[in-house]
Amino acid sequence: MGNLLEAHNVSKKFGDYTALNNVSIAVPQGSIFGLLGPNGAGKTTLIRVVNQITMPDSGHVLLDNEPLQAHHVTDIGYLPEERGLYKSMKVGEQALYLAQLKGLSKSEAKKRLKYWFDRLDIGDWWHKKIQELSKGMAQKVQFIVTVLHEPKLLIFDEPFSGFDPINAIVIKDEILRLRDNGATVIFSTHRMESVEELCDHIALIHQSNKILDGKLQDIKTQFKTHTFEIGIRTENGAELDNELANKFTVTPTNFKTLGNELKRNIKLQAHQSPNELLSFLTSRGQVSHFVELIPTANDIFIQAVKNN
Amino acid sequence: MNHLPLIIKREYFTKVKNKSFIIMTFLSPMIMIGLVAVVAYLSQLNNNSERTITILDESGMIASIFENTKNTKYKVIDKLSLEDAKKLTQVQENYGLLYIGKFNDVSSAGNVIKFYSEESPSISVISGLESKLEKHLTDLKLESQGVDIEKIKTSKIDIAVAQESFTGEKTSKIDSIVKLIFGGAAGYLLFMFIIIYGNMIMRSVIEEKTSRIIEVIISSVKPVQLMLGKIIGTSLAGVTQFIIWLILGGVLLTIVSAIFGIDLMQASPSGQLLNQAGNDAAMPDMVQNGFLAFYNLPLTNLIIAFLLFFIGGYLLYSSLYAAIGAAVDNETDTQQFLFPILMPLILAVYIGFFTVIEDPHGTISTIFSFIPFTSPVVMLMRIPFGVPIWQQILSLSILIGTFMFAVWFAAKIYRVGILMYGKKPSYREILKWIKY
Numbered sequence: 001m002g003n004l005l006e007a008h009n010v011s012k013k014f015g016d017y018t019a020l021n022n023v024s025i026a027v028p029q030g031s032i033f034g035l036l037g038p039n040g041a042g043k044t045t046l047i048r049v050v051n052q053i054t055m056p057d058s059g060h061v062l063l064d065n066e067p068l069q070a071h072h073v074t075d076i077g078y079l080p081e082e083r084g085l086y087k088s089m090k091v092g093e094q095a096l097y098l099a100q101l102k103g104l105s106k107s108e109a110k111k112r113l114k115y116w117f118d119r120l121d122i123g124d125w126w127h128k129k130i131q132e133l134s135k136g137m138a139q140k141v142q143f144i145v146t147v148l149h150e151p152k153l154l155i156f157d158e159p160f161s162g163f164d165p166i167n168a169i170v171i172k173d174e175i176l177r178l179r180d181n182g183a184t185v186i187f188s189t190h191r192m193e194s195v196e197e198l199c200d201h202i203a204l205i206h207q208s209n210k211i212l213d214g215k216l217q218d219i220k221t222q223f224k225t226h227t228f229e230i231g232i233r234t235e236n237g238a239e240l241d242n243e244l245a246n247k248f249t250v251t252p253t254n255f256k257t258l259g260n261e262l263k264r265n266i267k268l269q270a271h272q273s274p275n276e277l278l279s280f281l282t283s284r285g286q287v288s289h290f291v292e293l294i295p296t297a298n299d300i301f302i303q304a305v306k307n308n
Numbered sequence: 309m310n311h312l313p314l315i316i317k318r319e320y321f322t323k324v325k326n327k328s329f330i331i332m333t334f335l336s337p338m339i340m341i342g343l344v345a346v347v348a349y350l351s352q353l354n355n356n357s358e359r360t361i362t363i364l365d366e367s368g369m370i371a372s373i374f375e376n377t378k379n380t381k382y383k384v385i386d387k388l389s390l391e392d393a394k395k396l397t398q399v400q401e402n403y404g405l406l407y408i409g410k411f412n413d414v415s416s417a418g419n420v421i422k423f424y425s426e427e428s429p430s431i432s433v434i435s436g437l438e439s440k441l442e443k444h445l446t447d448l449k450l451e452s453q454g455v456d457i458e459k460i461k462t463s464k465i466d467i468a469v470a471q472e473s474f475t476g477e478k479t480s481k482i483d484s485i486v487k488l489i490f491g492g493a494a495g496y497l498l499f500m501f502i503i504i505y506g507n508m509i510m511r512s513v514i515e516e517k518t519s520r521i522i523e524v525i526i527s528s529v530k531p532v533q534l535m536l537g538k539i540i541g542t543s544l545a546g547v548t549q550f551i552i553w554l555i556l557g558g559v560l561l562t563i564v565s566a567i568f569g570i571d572l573m574q575a576s577p578s579g580q581l582l583n584q585a586g587n588d589a590a591m592p593d594m595v596q597n598g599f600l601a602f603y604n605l606p607l608t609n610l611i612i613a614f615l616l617f618f619i620g621g622y623l624l625y626s627s628l629y630a631a632i633g634a635a636v637d638n639e640t641d642t643q644q645f646l647f648p649i650l651m652p653l654i655l656a657v658y659i660g661f662f663t664v665i666e667d668p669h670g671t672i673s674t675i676f677s678f679i680p681f682t683s684p685v686v687m688l689m690r691i692p693f694g695v696p697i698w699q700q701i702l703s704l705s706i707l708i709g710t711f712m713f714a715v716w717f718a719a720k721i722y723r724v725g726i727l728m729y730g731k732k733p734s735y736r737e738i739l740k741w742i743k744y
Contacts, residue, residue, distance in 0.1 A: 015740050051527040053727070070530075078527040082729070084520030089322060097318055101311055101528035145524070 002065070004029045004153055004184040005050065012045055019045040020056070021208040023307055027186060027201070032179055034199035034216070035188040036301060041085045041205045042270035043188045046082065050186075051078050063153065067286040073169065074103040079146040081188075082156035085130045085138055094144050107143035116144040135276075148222060153173070153187045154178060160194060161301055172198065191297035202297070204304050212304050216297070223295040223303065226268040229253060231261040231289030239240060240284050248277065261288050311529045312537050319512070319541025323387060333549050337556040346566050359403035360431075364393040366410045367417070380433075390572040394424055404429055406437060415447040468574045473694070488665055490610065491689035495660045498618050498684055499653060505546040505622075506629035507647075509539055510642065513633030513726070522726045531723040535634075539626045606694060613691050616704055622686025623650065623710040631718035634725030642731045656682035668693035676680075678703050682711035715743070731738075 012020040018171055020042045027033045037043050048054040061068045063075060065205040086094055092113070092193055099109035117123045120140050130138055136149040139162045147154060156175070162166045175198065179185055187199060195202065195216075203213035214220065234240050240262060244250050257263070264287060274292070281287050295303070323329055336708055360381045365371035374382040383402070385393060397405040409420030421441065423429060447457055471483070513535075516522045525534060632645040659682065666674045668690050677687040683703045687695070694739070724741035725733075733741075 015743070048727075052527050053523070073528055076527070078524070080523040080527070082518075082520045082523055086322070086521055087515075087519050088326070098524065099312070100314055101525065142524070267660075304684070 002029055002063075003027060003052060004064060005186070006145050007046065007050070008059050008061070010049055010056045010061065011057050012049065012054060021048070022059070023205065023208075023210045024059075025203045025210065025213060027184060029184055030179065030182065031201050032198050034195045034202035034297075036037075036153070036190065036192075036202055036297075037188065037204065037205035038305060040285075042208045044157065046205065047078070047080075047186070049156060050153075050155065050159065051076060057297055074149060075152045076154045076155060077102075077146040077151035077153070078150065079142060079157060079159055080300040081161075083139075083142055085141065087131045088129060089093060090126070091128050091133070091141055094130065094175045095148070098145045099148050102151075103270070104149050112148050113144065114147060114264075120144065120174075122281055124167045136164055136167055139163055140167070145172075146248060147183075151183065153184050153186065155188070157188045159187070160189075160190075162192065164197055184203060190301075192296065192301060199297075203275040204301065205303050206308050207308075211308050219300060220294055223300050225293070225295070226270075227293045228266050228268070228274065228277060229255065229263075229289060229291045229293055230266055230277075230281060230287065231255070231257055231263050232285045233259060233261050234285030237262045243284070247280070248272070255289070257288065259288065263289070265293070310533075312533055312540075315537025316544070317533060319538050320401070320544050323508070323512075323542060323545035329545070329549070333552050336423040337553050337560055340727050341557065341564055344561075346522045360400075361404050361433075361437075362393065362397045362400075364388065364390065364405060365408045367408050367420075369448065370408050370441070370444060373440060380436075386401050397424070400424070403433070414445055414452060417445050429491050444736065487692035490612060491664065492661065493690045494610075494614055494618075494688040494691075495657065495685040498621055498688060499657050501546060501550070501618075502622055502625045502653060503650075505542055506626050508546070509542045509626050510629040510633035512521055512538055512542065513630050513722075514636065514642075515636060517634070517726055517729070522573065525725070529731040531726065532715075532719040535627070535719060535722050536632050538631060539623065543622065543626070606691070609697075609700075610691055613700055613704075614688060617684040617707065618641065620704065620707040620711055624652065624680065624707065625682075626710070627715045627718035631721040631725070634718075634722040635728075635730070635733055636725075637729060644732075652679075652681035652683070656685035664689045664693075669695075674699075678706060680707045683707055 003026045005025075007023060007025045010020055010023050011018070012252070023042070025033075028169060035043050045054060046088060049056050050063075050068075052070070052073065053257070057162075064071050066072075089097075095113050096106065096109050099113065104112070114123075117126065120143075121139070123139055124143070125133065125137070130141075133141070139207075140300060145157070146156075154175075159175070160172060173183060175187075187195075189195060194204075199216055201214065201218065202216050204211050214222075241250070241264075243266065244266065248269070250305075251265045253263050253265040253268070255263060267280065268274065268277060276285070278290060281290070335662075354507065358379055359373075360383055363371050363374060363382055363384045365384065365386070371382075371384045374384075376382055378426065385396065392738050393405055393407070404423055404425030407422045407424065408417075409422075411417045411420050423434065423437065450457060474716070518524070628649050632649070633641055635645065636642055656676065659672065663670065663676075664686060667673060671689055673686060676682045677690050677699070684707065687700065687703050691700070720742045721738055725738075
């Protein structure tokens with residue numbers, strides 16, 4: 001499948017400050033793409049370039065293989081991190097206005113809003129003013145406005161901030177459903193657990209440079225250290241420890257178990273296979289744990305940022 | 309995609325439906341009329357108060373000229389010393405004592421006339437006394453030199469110089485006053501409009517920033533479009549408010565003057581100005597002249613110029629207001645940036661009310677009617693006095709040129725500023741934004 005969005009060598013400077021330095025990303029059609037990076041890395045600038053809010057100094061962006069044009073704003077739904085609504089305007093009026101700005105006709109917008117308001121259980125808010133709603137409630141309205149015009153590309157910047165855990169799940173499920181219905185999602189966050197859950201591709205931006213990108217699975221494979229977490233019940237722990245240390249690289253670890261096992265992290269050399277380790281262990285005692293340590297998105301994030 | 313009408317509509321209706329806007333719209337004319345009525349009532353009250361002036365005339369030649377009027381009673385006393393007369397005046401709580409000493413020669417009479425009172429007397433009382441004394445003493449002097457007063461009275465000739473321009477337009481003193489009122493009203497109206505609705509635009513930009521909706525909006529529309537929509541929408545709301553004010557003000561004024569029987573025209577400064585100018589002429593004549601002067605105004609020119617300069621000037625300033633709103637986070641930070649905008653505006657009004665009235669076609673008036681930041685106000689005040697069309701067109705062209713530059717400039721600041729949160733930017737930073 002092709003890429004819905006491609007950014008090629010995008011650079012942007014604000015005065016002396018470089019916000020983006022030659023950043024390229026490719027967002028495959030139908031994927032959930034995690035745009036990660038510490039605060040101030042340049043994620044928001046890149047998103048603003050895609051939304052044509054900021055013009056890049058150099059480089060170009062393709063949406064559906066076309067260079068970005070004014071009409072593309074209707075193909076994109078954007079939920080910015082700094083978001084809000086007109087405080088003194090009624091929820092319904094406001095949602096209608098924003099939907100019309102995205103090119104929907106008034107009647108069509110009304111029909112779809114009714115559907116979404118019912119779907120997210122906020123039908124009776126139509127005549128309320130935003131200032132009467134809680135932050136989480138306002139976020140729901142905002143989410144609806146973002147997705148209402150059924151854009152090809154959805155961009156969520158920290159979509160879960162402000163939601164309680166229950167509503168966060170509701171929104172997460174909606175995002176997954178939208179993806180299943182054909183939308184492509186760019187998802188910017190520094191909350192790694194949601195990256196783990198949702199994203200199939202990621203790009204990591206650090207200090208205005210892209211330092212990592214690709215399929216999450218591939219990146220994990222690339223970052224894994226062939227380390228296994230083992231637990232073994234044995235009579236003679238000290239002796240086993242020595243034996244292990246001779247054959248492998250051993251580091252202490254701790255994880256919760258019911259018994260009183262010997263717990264170690266064991267890193268394999270390039271020529272050693274997991275089976276080798278396993279059969280060695282079974283010959284020495286009762287193996288209770290044998291897990292390959294797969295780096296979490298969080299580990300990758302921290303390591304990649306540190307290495308740069 | 310053109311979302312301008314949609315934005316204008318939203319800006320207009322949120323303004324017009326806003327509670328404080330509605331309250332202001334209907335309350336302000338009532339407060340204004342109420343104030344005028346109170347002032348008129350008070351000044352009438354003041355005029356109605358009675359005062360008594362004691363007169364001690366040792367010369368015996370003058371006291372007879374003072375006749376009682378509605379507000380002022382004169383009490384002539386004699387056979388008292390000055391000291392006793394003072395005491396008497398004090399005890400009787402009279403307004404004051406006019407003392408006229410003995411004099412041999414009328415010419416030196418001024419040296420022996422004095423006014424004693426508890427507090428400093430009002431200027432109008434003193435000047436009233438002075439003019440009566442002057443007239444009487446002059447007559448006395450003339451008589452003593454054998455001049456027939458009656459002859460002088462009958463030989464007095466009244467002159468009101470008829471004015472006519474080279475092209476044959478007739479003008480008069482009333483004319484000038486009517487022009488002044490028109491020009492002044494137009495200039496002042498623009499000034500007020502800019503300040504009130506410029507501020508409203510600025511606040512609405514700040515509101516979008518603080519409510520953080522701005523980024524959602526500009527992912528759908530171009531910032532310039534949003535800014536223009538805001539300016540136009542707010543201005544339309546302003547025009548609506550002004551029209552309601554005019555209608556309400558007119559109705560209320562009629563009602564109030566009917567109920568209280570107060571002649572508001574008399575109480576207002578312009579009414580007094582008209583009165584003074586028309587002092588010599590009979591009242592109906594004056595009204596007629598006033599109407600004539602009104603029809604003599606270059607009305608078509610005035611209306612067209614008013615519309616063009618008003619719109620041009622207003623848009624110029626309001627785009628700057630929008631830029632300021634975009635540059636800051638809250639209203640308290642705006643002062644520093646508002647100052648340089650208000651300066652030329654206030655200067656324009658001062659020049660309008662002082663220089664233009666003095667000499668509508670003088671160097672200063674002319675120069676400032678070309679400088680774009682002052683030209684709308686100054687030119688609007690000059691036009692009733694007749695300004696050559698080429699000057700108007702030139703001034704307007706400069707204004708439009710500057711206005712386009714200002715919109716471009718404001719749009720640049722706006723585009724960057726609306727996404728900047730946090731600390732208040734300096735002028736230098738704002739200038740840098742233009743390059744972003």
